[in-house]
Amino acid sequence: DMAEKGGYDHFMIKEIHEQPEAIKNTLMELTDIEKIVNKMGNVKRICFVACGTSYHASLIGKYLFESLGGIPTDVILASEFKYSAGSLDKDTLVILISQSGETADTLKALRTAKNTSKTLAIVNVLGSTATREADYIIYTRAGPEIGVAATKTYISQLTCIYMLAGLLCKHGDLVDKLHEIPQIIQNMLDNEDYIKAIAQKYRDAQDFFFIGRGFSYPTALEGALKLKEITYIHGEGYAAGELKHGPLALIDDEVPVVAVTPPGESHDKTVSNVEEVRARGAHVIAVGAESDENLQSEAEDVIGVDDSIDEIMSPIPYVVPLQLLSYYMSVARGIDPDKPKNLAKCVTVE
Numbered sequence: 010d011m012a013e014k015g016g017y018d019h020f021m022i023k024e025i026h027e028q029p030e031a032i033k034n035t036l037m038e039l040t041d042i043e044k045i046v047n048k049m050g051n052v053k054r055i056c057f058v059a060c061g062t063s064y065h066a067s068l069i070g071k072y073l074f075e076s077l078g079g080i081p082t083d084v085i086l087a088s089e090f091k092y093s094a095g096s097l098d099k100d101t102l103v104i105l106i107s108q109s110g111e112t113a114d115t116l117k118a119l120r121t122a123k124n125t126s127k128t129l130a131i132v133n134v135l136g137s138t139a140t141r142e143a144d145y146i147i148y149t150r151a152g153p154e155i156g157v158a159a160t161k162t163y164i165s166q167l168t169c170i171y172m173l174a175g176l177l178c179k180h181g182d183l184v185d186k187l188h189e190i191p192q193i194i195q196n197m198l199d200n201e202d203y204i205k206a207i208a209q210k211y212r213d214a215q216d217f218f219f220i221g222r223g224f225s226y227p228t229a230l231e232g233a234l235k236l237k238e239i240t241y242i243h244g245e246g247y248a249a250g251e252l253k254h255g256p257l258a259l260i261d262d263e264v265p266v267v268a269v270t271p272p273g274e275s276h277d278k279t280v281s282n283v284e285e286v287r288a289r290g291a292h293v294i295a296v297g298a299e300s301d302e303n304l305q306s307e308a309e310d311v312i313g314v315d316d317s318i319d320e321i322m323s324p325i326p327y328v329v330p331l332q333l334l335s336y337y338m339s340v341a342r343g344i345d346p347d348k349p350k351n352l353a354k355c356v357t358v359e
């Protein structure tokens with residue numbers, strides 16, 4: 010067992026550490042993705058369908074395709090697909106994202122989408138059902154993932170989506186920038202003790218908020234999902250600008266707030282949301298650029314990410330500290346993060 014875990018205590022932390030390698034391997038899919046893009050021809054509209062962590066990767070896709078390519082993009086939870094997919098047509102590319110390629114809701118949506126539209130499945134497990142049924146397939150190449158909570162497969166899904174967006178939206182620089190991310194993540198992993206200490210400090214909290222805007226909103230959702238899955242603490246991801254329309258009523262000194270604040274267009278607005286929650290007593294953990302002095306003075310704990318990462322690229326490296334925070338809180342609470350109660354790695358029932 011220990012050998013399988015490569016010296017790590019759990020598969021989850023091993024898989025978190027495999028992320029730089031996972032990105033490098035996923036980048037090797039580029040030529041296959043180029044072939045698919047050439048074959049597919051014109052894409053007028055995109056509709057992502059997925060569940061769980063794969064749904065959060067899809068949300069990043071929406072921000073990318075709409076902001077860089079002006080391609081109208083919907084994101085639908087697979088379990089909601091049949092209630093809201095009425096307007097699909099032959100010019101819509103339906104992109105199904107699934108680590109396992111076996112999630113029942115996602116397969117059902119795939120079968121429905123095939124009646125009207127071109128389908129592309131982004132999948133990690135070779136030969137899985139989704140790969141046999143979709144028109145086009147992209148493999149995430151993260152290697153087998155054992156931990157129930159998805160980590161390296163999420164990072165690989167994002168890598169695929171960025172490559173696809175780079176090609177479809179003609180932004181070659183996205184692919185160049187992806188090559189720099191493995192080293193940036195490695196540097197964060199080398200300093201994980203800092204995050205472990207923050208996790209110790211908040212292990213007894215009962216509620217958490219995760220906030221972000223734009224590209225950081227799905228990151229906030231994913232941070233909250235990781236927390237729920239493996240620590241059993243209630244974590245809620247919220248669009249930072251929406252806090253004032255309800256959740257602010259819940260904020261006090263017992264509800265820590267994690268703010269995702271990369272440099273870019275949304276930065277100053279999210280920092281003012283940090284001020285708002287602090288004024289109500291909240292302890293704030295911010296994830297932002299290393300040399301962001303503003304953040305240093307506003308937040309109680311700041312987790313620094315390489316300054317070169319802008320808002321658009323931030324979803325890939327910025328999720329890593331959130332994964333580590335949940336992992337170390339899970340361990341501090343005596344939970345086995347690899348096998349959270351009530352959850353399954355692959356859900357084959359609707």
Ligand code: G6P
Nearest residue numbers: 061062063107108109112159353
């Ligand atoms: C389960 C897993 C999650 C995963 C979701 C979707 O709930 O526990 O980690 O994100 O299914 O799975 P898929 O294989 O379709 O990506």
